[in-house]
Amino acid sequence: MTAAPQARExxxxxxxxxxxxxxxxxxxxxxxxxxDNVSVEVAPGELLALVGASGSGKTxxxxxAAGYEIPDSGTVTxxxxxxxxxxxxxxxxxxxFQHYALFPHMPVEQxxxxxxxxxxxxxxxxxxxxxxALASVGLEGAGDRAIQSLSGGEQQRVALxxxxxxxxxxxxxxxxxxxxxxxxxxxMRDDLRAMLRRVGVPALFVTHDQEDAFAIADRIALLxxxxxxxxxxxxxxxxAPISREVAAFIGRGSIIPAEDKGATAAVSIGxxxxxxxxxxxxxxxxxxDNAFVVMRPDALELSRQPGVLAWRGRVVNRRFAGGVVVxxxxxxxxxxxxxxxxxxxxxxxxxxxxxxxxxPFPLVPG
Amino acid sequence: xxxxQRQNWLIAVPVIALLLWSVIYPNAAVIAGSxxxxxxxxxxxxxxxxxxEALRTSIVISVASVFAxxxxxxxLAFLLGRFExxxxxxxxxxxxxxxxxxxxxxxxxxxxxxxxxxxxxRAIQRTFGMAEAPWRLQGxxxxxxxxxxxxxxxxxxxxxxxxxxxxxTLDEAASGLGANTWQRLRRVTxxxxxxxxxxxxxxxxMNALGSFSAPYVFGGGLRVLSTQILASxxxxxxxxxxxxxxVLALSAVAGLGLFRWLDRKRKYTLAxxxxxxxxxxxxxxxxxxxxxxxxxxxxxxxxxxxxxxxVSFARDGSWTTQVLPPEYTLENYRRLFSESExxxxxxxxxxMALIATAxxxxxxxxxxxxxxxxxxxxxxxxxxxxxxxxxxPATAIALGLAATFNxxxxxxxxxxxxxxxxxxxxxxxxxxxxxxxxxxESSLRQMDASLEDAARGLGASWLxxxxxxxxxxxxxxxxxxxxxxxxxxxxxxxASVVLYxxxxxxxxxxILAQLRALxxxxxxAYSVLLIxxxxxxxxxxxxxxxxxx
Numbered sequence: 001m002t003a004a005p006q007a008r009e010x011x012x013x014x015x016x017x018x019x020x021x022x023x024x025x026x027x028x029x030x031x032x033x034x035x036d037n038v039s040v041e042v043a044p045g046e047l048l049a050l051v052g053a054s055g056s057g058k059t060x061x062x063x064x065a066a067g068y069e070i071p072d073s074g075t076v077t078x079x080x081x082x083x084x085x086x087x088x089x090x091x092x093x094x095x096x097f098q099h100y101a102l103f104p105h106m107p108v109e110q111x112x113x114x115x116x117x118x119x120x121x122x123x124x125x126x127x128x129x130x131x132x133a134l135a136s137v138g139l140e141g142a143g144d145r146a147i148q149s150l151s152g153g154e155q156q157r158v159a160l161x162x163x164x165x166x167x168x169x170x171x172x173x174x175x176x177x178x179x180x181x182x183x184x185x186x187x188m189r190d191d192l193r194a195m196l197r198r199v200g201v202p203a204l205f206v207t208h209d210q211e212d213a214f215a216i217a218d219r220i221a222l223l224x225x226x227x228x229x230x231x232x233x234x235x236x237x238x239x240a241p242i243s244r245e246v247a248a249f250i251g252r253g254s255i256i257p258a259e260d261k262g263a264t265a266a267v268s269i270g271x272x273x274x275x276x277x278x279x280x281x282x283x284x285x286x287x288x289d290n291a292f293v294v295m296r297p298d299a300l301e302l303s304r305q306p307g308v309l310a311w312r313g314r315v316v317n318r319r320f321a322g323g324v325v326v327x328x329x330x331x332x333x334x335x336x337x338x339x340x341x342x343x344x345x346x347x348x349x350x351x352x353x354x355x356x357x358x359x360p361f362p363l364v365p366g
Numbered sequence: 367x368x369x370x371q372r373q374n375w376l377i378a379v380p381v382i383a384l385l386l387w388s389v390i391y392p393n394a395a396v397i398a399g400s401x402x403x404x405x406x407x408x409x410x411x412x413x414x415x416x417x418x419e420a421l422r423t424s425i426v427i428s429v430a431s432v433f434a435x436x437x438x439x440x441x442l443a444f445l446l447g448r449f450e451x452x453x454x455x456x457x458x459x460x461x462x463x464x465x466x467x468x469x470x471x472x473x474x475x476x477x478x479x480x481x482x483x484x485x486x487x488r489a490i491q492r493t494f495g496m497a498e499a500p501w502r503l504q505g506x507x508x509x510x511x512x513x514x515x516x517x518x519x520x521x522x523x524x525x526x527x528x529x530x531x532x533x534x535t536l537d538e539a540a541s542g543l544g545a546n547t548w549q550r551l552r553r554v555t556x557x558x559x560x561x562x563x564x565x566x567x568x569x570x571x572m573n574a575l576g577s578f579s580a581p582y583v584f585g586g587g588l589r590v591l592s593t594q595i596l597a598s599x600x601x602x603x604x605x606x607x608x609x610x611x612x613v614l615a616l617s618a619v620a621g622l623g624l625f626r627w628l629d630r631k632r633k634y635t636l637a638x639x640x641x642x643x644x645x646x647x648x649x650x651x652x653x654x655x656x657x658x659x660x661x662x663x664x665x666x667x668x669x670x671x672x673x674x675x676x677v678s679f680a681r682d683g684s685w686t687t688q689v690l691p692p693e694y695t696l697e698n699y700r701r702l703f704s705e706s707e708x709x710x711x712x713x714x715x716x717x718m719a720l721i722a723t724a725x726x727x728x729x730x731x732x733x734x735x736x737x738x739x740x741x742x743x744x745x746x747x748x749x750x751x752x753x754x755x756x757x758x759p760a761t762a763i764a765l766g767l768a769a770t771f772n773x774x775x776x777x778x779x780x781x782x783x784x785x786x787x788x789x790x791x792x793x794x795x796x797x798x799x800x801x802x803x804x805x806x807e808s809s810l811r812q813m814d815a816s817l818e819d820a821a822r823g824l825g826a827s828w829l830x831x832x833x834x835x836x837x838x839x840x841x842x843x844x845x846x847x848x849x850x851x852x853x854x855x856x857x858x859x860x861a862s863v864v865l866y867x868x869x870x871x872x873x874x875x876x877i878l879a880q881l882r883a884l885x886x887x888x889x890x891a892y893s894v895l896l897i898x899x900x901x902x903x904x905x906x907x908x909x910x911x912x913x914x915x
Contacts, residue, residue: 068538089541101539105557114553115543166543 017044018079020170020202025064025074034060036226042202049217050206057226058206059174065204066172067091078169094163098175100155102147108158109143115166133165153184173205177212189215210250222246242281244292244364253296254337260291265363267293269311270332276356278363290366297338302327303353304346310353315346329354374742381732382744385751387779388796392766399769400608407605420589421613424575427509431574432567434514439521447529450644451653453660460667465519466900468857470579470874471893472516475670478677488689508584513574521566528562568625575618576759578860592761596864607765615762622757678890685886698891711876719855722794726802726851727844734806739818756800763796764864787870790862794855802847809843849907853900
């Protein structure tokens with residue numbers, strides 16, 4: 001992929017790479033507000049994951065970026081230029097659909113070359129470029145194959161090659177890994193991240209799976225019911241969630257009421273009170289009347305011996321997870337926590353004691 | 367042999383034997399009959415200019431009907447499937463109306479409207495003060511005109527269904543890759559609809575090739591194979607009729623093979639979770655033009671039906687040179703129900719259709735069950751047998767029956783049916799077998815095959831499994847297929863015209879007789895009755911289905 005394909009017309013084609021931004025985008029379907037005042041920015045070479053449960057508006061947000069939906073308010077810009085009302089065929093974006101949307105009546109090569117054909121690139125050039133694109137996704141020599149003969153992973157690569165060959169101004173991917181089986185999925189995460197970084201354009205992808213997002217994205221934007229809850233690096237969302245909702249969605253862990261004391265918070269379970277080091281969300285109020293700490297399984301310790309300052313509890317479930325064992329422990333007052341431990345000698349119905357490690361623990365408002 | 371296999375054969379053998387006897391045997395008899403004096407009849411056929419012309423005309427009409435149907439059906443399917451405009455729902459509601467007209471009734475309606483003394487023809491003639499009718503509803507053009515009106519519905523329905531199943535993300539993917547509307551249509555939408563279009567083309571081709579009523583009524587001096595067969599039979603030239611029948615059947619099979627071959631490369635199916643939303647036409651001017659266009663089509667589609675209703679109230683013999691019938695009366699209807707000679711065809715048609723449909727339901731259910739759920743050596747043969755009558759034009763089926771069941775001869779498996787009441791129900795049964803079988807098959811295919819095993823595993827007997835699991839799964843297909851069979855049989859004309867006798871004459875033959883006697887009002891009253899019967903059966907099937915669902 002050397003010279004830029006002959007552009008018919010359109011925004012961004014041939015111009016230098018710019019940041020893709022959604023500014024206060026709202027999209028309603030009748031009474032239902034699918035996307036509610038969402039703003040996100042993706043710089044060239046950056047990978048942003050739109051994460052949320054189904055119905056959170058993440059796909060609609062992506063479709064607004066692609067031009068398949070026109071927002072009721074707000075704008076979409078590329079390199080500062082307003083493209084809100086530019087038709088999808090004029091945007092020059094590469095999109096990978098959830099079910100890939102490969103044309104079933106065309107062999108692999110014609111699928112990949114389709115975007116070049118639409119741009120009036122001659123047959124020889126588009127074939128050369130299609131082959132190069134296929135090679136870049138590890139599918140050399142697959143050009144003559146029928147779409148129906150491809151495995152899920154191969155289809156995904158063809159869809160990616162088809163999006164890449166037009167030298168897109170931005171890449172948009174809708175649940176790119178959701179149709180792959182678990183083993184393939186692990187491998188594709190790494191491949192996908194490597195390939196997207198190599199292209200060097202803004203890449204926006206939608207996923208409901210936070211592990212996909214953690215593995216691939218530079219930054220994550222978490223959506224719920226059409227609203228943007230928080231955006232930041234995976235580490236920020238994990239270690240410094242700004243709300244109880246974010247903490248509940250990102251990572252595992254129990255969210256337990258606490259008394260906010262500034263740099264620490266007091267947690268009392270069954271009359272046993274412990275002060276924990278906490279991190280507060282950036283720019284939040286200095287005191288939460290209604291505060292919670294997030295106890296991740298890796299921030300707690302399990303012991304079979306009763307400890308003086310430990311919470312007592314009973315193992316209700318035990319799950320071997322490779323290097324560690326994850327215990328689900330019921331403490332007093334009906335509080336349930338998950339604990340990761342390298343000790344494997346506790347079993348269901350055993351009495352154990354749980355104590356917090358050093359922390360800090362995320363503190364969120366209720 | 368396991369007990370399962372024994373059971374398979376126990377059920378399959380009677381069904382296969384019945385179909386071999388009623389479908390294969392008569393057609394084999396026709397082919398054998400064409401060679402009864404060596405190649406003599408074939409030489410006669412080849413030497414006859416009339417027969418050569420008939421073959422050529424049949425094929426020309428069929429091909430022209432295919433393209434005329436495409437020209438109407440494809441744009442209409444796109445207009446209704448992709449766009450929203452005032453009047454869309456009305457147009458959608460009447461778009462399939464022509465299919466509800468029994469074949470002969472459609473032809474008659476066109477005669478009343480566009481025939482030499484038809485309403486539209488006369489109105490134009492009077493308006494412009496012409497000395498003669500502006501056109502004659504005769505020859506290839508007239509036949510293709512009627513065919514296009516009744517058969518475009520196949521194209522429309524197939525393409526509409528294709529558009530509904532069309533994966534909207536493919537269209538979006540194409541536009542995201544930079545393809546404009548025209549490029550998307552040419553490279554993505556139309557190629558993906560090709561299977562649906564090809565299937566509907568085949569359907570129109572087969573129907574047009576076997577069509578009898580339009581060439582019979584509008585042909586004038588024109589010869590086509592189907593009418594030629596009847597002419598030869600009437601003249602007692604049975605040997606020649608056998609050759610003509612064989613040629614007609616071979617043309618149909620050749621057409622079937624050709625379309626299969628054209629469609630051979632396809633490996634994909636359209637399957638998606640949701641089509642594209644219809645787009646509202648934004649431009650006011652185009653919206654108005656579309657609505658006017660839609661209104662014109664609606665009128666053109668409804669006019670034949672209205673015309674038949676209007677003429678059914680015309681006093682017989684009163685309508686001569688006027689644009690519209692001058693005198694109206696209820697007499698035509700009163701006579702249908704009060705005079706036993708006029709009531710006879712109605713009784714005949716309904717009872718023969720019910721008998722044929724009942725037989726179809728039983729035989730096709732068993733056949734479809736065996737085809738879908740059982741593995742046995744004769745399965746391929748059974749599949750072929752239930753599908754075969756579809757590929758054989760009705761005239762050919764009828765002639766086969768006439769040639770075979772004309773005497774009692776148990777040694778050769780012949781019984782005398784020609785001239786009896788039973789020959790027509792048998793013909794209807796054969797014609798409708800493919801329809802009913804494929805409807806039931808598709809219902810059963812939607813059922814998870816493991817349900818049967820699950821029921822047996824829970825201790826249900828074979829009979830209970832049938833009654834509680836298989837039959838309910840087959841029900842939608844049985845209702846839809848049974849309805850189609852009954853509707854087709856009650857208005858059947860093509861096989862009837864070859865096989866009827868005075869005592870078992872169906873409504874279609876009586877319509878033709880009344881038309882010949884210039885009793886237009888009575889002919890139209892029969893037609894309206896036929897339409898009402900079709901409507902009644904459709905409503906009955908629907909309410910039956912709703913009550914059970």
